Amino acid sequence: MISNSPKSKEARFRLAPAWWGVIPSLLALTLFIAYPLIQVFQISVQKYSIVYEGFAGLDNYARMLADPNVGRSLLLTLIFGLCTLPLFVGLATLCAIELEGTRLERVVKAILFLPSLWTIGASAIGWYTLYEPDYGMLATLTGGFLRLPWHDKGWAGIALIVLFTIWQNVGYGTLIVSAGLKSIPTEVFEAARVDGATEIQLRRLIVLPLLRPSLVFLAVVGSLYAIQSYTAVLLLTQGGPFGSTRVVGYLIYETAFGTAPNLGYGAALSVLILALAFTFSAFQARALKSDL
Amino acid sequence: MIPNLKPETREKVQAGAPPKGTWFGRIVVGLMVVFTLLPIVWLAYSSFIPKEALFKPDVTIPVGFTFQNYLELPFKELIRPLLLSLLLSSIVAGLQVLIALPAAFAIRAGTNVLPLYLFLLSVPAELLLVPLYGLLKDLNLLNNPLALVLPFLASPFTVFLLYGGVVKLPWAYVEAAKLDGATNLQILSKVIAPLLKPEMTAASVLAFAAHWNLVLYPKIVLNDKNWATVQVALTEMLQKDPNNWGALGAAAMLTSLPILVLYALFERRVTRVIEGGLK
Numbered sequence: 243m244i245s246n247s248p249k250s251k252e253a254r255f256r257l258a259p260a261w262w263g264v265i266p267s268l269l270a271l272t273l274f275i276a277y278p279l280i281q282v283f284q285i286s287v288q289k290y291s292i293v294y295e296g297f298a299g300l301d302n303y304a305r306m307l308a309d310p311n312v313g314r315s316l317l318l319t320l321i322f323g324l325c326t327l328p329l330f331v332g333l334a335t336l337c338a339i340e341l342e343g344t345r346l347e348r349v350v351k352a353i354l355f356l357p358s359l360w361t362i363g364a365s366a367i368g369w370y371t372l373y374e375p376d377y378g379m380l381a382t383l384t385g386g387f388l389r390l391p392w393h394d395k396g397w398a399g400i401a402l403i404v405l406f407t408i409w410q411n412v413g414y415g416t417l418i419v420s421a422g423l424k425s426i427p428t429e430v431f432e433a434a435r436v437d438g439a440t441e442i443q444l445r446r447l448i449v450l451p452l453l454r455p456s457l458v459f460l461a462v463v464g465s466l467y468a469i470q471s472y473t474a475v476l477l478l479t480q481g482g483p484f485g486s487t488r489v490v491g492y493l494i495y496e497t498a499f500g501t502a503p504n505l506g507y508g509a510a511l512s513v514l515i516l517a518l519a520f521t522f523s524a525f526q527a528r529a530l531k532s533d534l
Numbered sequence: 535m536i537p538n539l540k541p542e543t544r545e546k547v548q549a550g551a552p553p554k555g556t557w558f559g560r561i562v563v564g565l566m567v568v569f570t571l572l573p574i575v576w577l578a579y580s581s582f583i584p585k586e587a588l589f590k591p592d593v594t595i596p597v598g599f600t601f602q603n604y605l606e607l608p609f610k611e612l613i614r615p616l617l618l619s620l621l622l623s624s625i626v627a628g629l630q631v632l633i634a635l636p637a638a639f640a641i642r643a644g645t646n647v648l649p650l651y652l653f654l655l656s657v658p659a660e661l662l663l664v665p666l667y668g669l670l671k672d673l674n675l676l677n678n679p680l681a682l683v684l685p686f687l688a689s690p691f692t693v694f695l696l697y698g699g700v701v702k703l704p705w706a707y708v709e710a711a712k713l714d715g716a717t718n719l720q721i722l723s724k725v726i727a728p729l730l731k732p733e734m735t736a737a738s739v740l741a742f743a744a745h746w747n748l749v750l751y752p753k754i755v756l757n758d759k760n761w762a763t764v765q766v767a768l769t770e771m772l773q774k775d776p777n778n779w780g781a782l783g784a785a786a787m788l789t790s791l792p793i794l795v796l797y798a799l800f801e802r803r804v805t806r807v808i809e810g811g812l813k
Contacts (some may be wrong), residue, residue, distance in 0.1 A: 258644030260718040263636030270688035278665035340559035342552045349793035352801050360741040362770025368573030421809040428550030435549050444553040469658050491660050498664045508664045516661050
């Protein structure tokens with residue numbers, strides 16, 4: 243039997259015709275996502291630098307609790323998220339609302355989305371040579387006036403990674419808000435205008451509340467950027483200056499694969515972040531459920 | 535001025551329109567466009583700066599135009615990684631869509647594993663780097679280009695994207711094909727696949743870009759100069775000589791060309807699928 247409704251509420255597992263279609267995909271996902279997800283726990287209780295050296299019990303976890311870098315890195319990631327999220331959601335919403343129905347809508351949205359696909363190593367080169375504080379193009383051009391001192395000021399390092407993240411992702415956010423905006427029926431605006439609403443009131447009292455599902459979705463996606471920011475960190479600041487951009491993703495990388503590789507400890511850190519990420523997304527799922 | 539448009543018609547169109555823009559919003563959007571394009575335009579410009587110009591006190595004055603930077607790009611350190619990445623990312627993008635399509639169809643037909651995919655989608659892949667490294671080591675796949683292919687064969691995201699497309703197809707087509715005696719495989723290749731072309735194109739472009747833009751992962755699993763990918767090569771160039779703007783710009787522009795071409799060809803489909811997939 244072929245079910246006609248894809249959203250059938252039946253909870254029990256069911257095989258339908260063409261069920262074999264999921265086999266290759268599930269096999270690969272089991273081996274390369276599900277199995278590592280279990281194995282990360284196993285490695286986290288092992289003494290495992292570059293090679294397996296034996297059972298470690300909870301040593302790695304004990305070390306984690308005593309390591310000041312861990313708390314600092316978590317705090318830093320939180321700060322990073324708190325800076326990125328409002329900028330990301332705010333700018334994406336503003337751009338989408340502003341562009342809606344204008345002649346330039348398509349071309350501007352295409353431009354804003356481009357950085358998310360652009361060869362990331364090339365983006366890093368562009369950002370580095372342009373924004374480098376001592377001899378970079380912008381600092382040279384403005385005689386040191388527009389200069390982000392990310393070689394020696396922690397805040398500037400964070401600001402650089404935040405800006406890079408916004409640069410990469412604001413186009414995606416704009417597309418999401420734009421989709422939400424287009425799904426608002428025109429009658430709503432008509433009725434509000436007939437009732438004498440001003441353009442500002444339309445935005446505040448009609449558009450923003452009706453965009454809520456899109457905005458919640460953006461918040462979920464945007465908070466993941468905090469975990470994913472390690473690539474930008476690796477490319478631009480390598481965790482510096484003085485560890486002020488060592489976000490959790492980068493900390494795991496440094497711990498497990500850096501100059502003194504320690505896979506066991508890296509796994510324990512991964513478990514901690516996984517636990518935090520899942521708790522966080524469980525809360526978000528609840529928020530999403532009430533909104534969508 | 536359009537004379538034959540009656541005033542009341544014009545008013546009606548306006549009444550249903552979204553709120554008008556503000557000057558503040560226009561300025562912000564303008565600044566965002568400048569902010570977005572600045573690094574890209576700068577890269578394009580810097581790739582044509584002659585080497586001598588960099589040693590003058592003020593590089594801001596246009597001092598010349600040269601293709602020399604492009605001609606001097608090293609083969610072993612850049613062109614080879616570029617070709618390798620082109621090959622691997624294309625293979626991964628193709629296989630990902632090929633594997634995801636039957637899965638999306640099976641889910642739509644009623645095999646209820648979608649929650650499992652949604653769960654796997656929510657696992658941040660970066661947190662599995664350590665166990666994945668251990669797994670590849672056990673499988674003897676470290677420093678083997680297969681390490682850049684096998685773990686990416688299946689992607690919950692690609693399945694989800696294609697599923698979003700399959701859901702929108704009128705299921706009557708499938709029923710009709712069934713009545714005519716088509717097998718599931720025939721339905722998949724002759725009915726679903728042609729109708730799903732926009733989604734499949736968008737999914738391939740996104741899969742290609744995602745794989746193409748991996749930095750950390752290839753650095754870790756292919757710790758061998760012979761198997762450097764394009765991102766590893768670019769990172770190394772930047773770290774080795776961050777002041778050689780001309781060469782860096784040329785390398786950056788050349789390695790961005792595949793993305794530019796893909797985007798020029800399929801921008802509309804990609805943005806449409808992202809917008810449409812969320813309604």
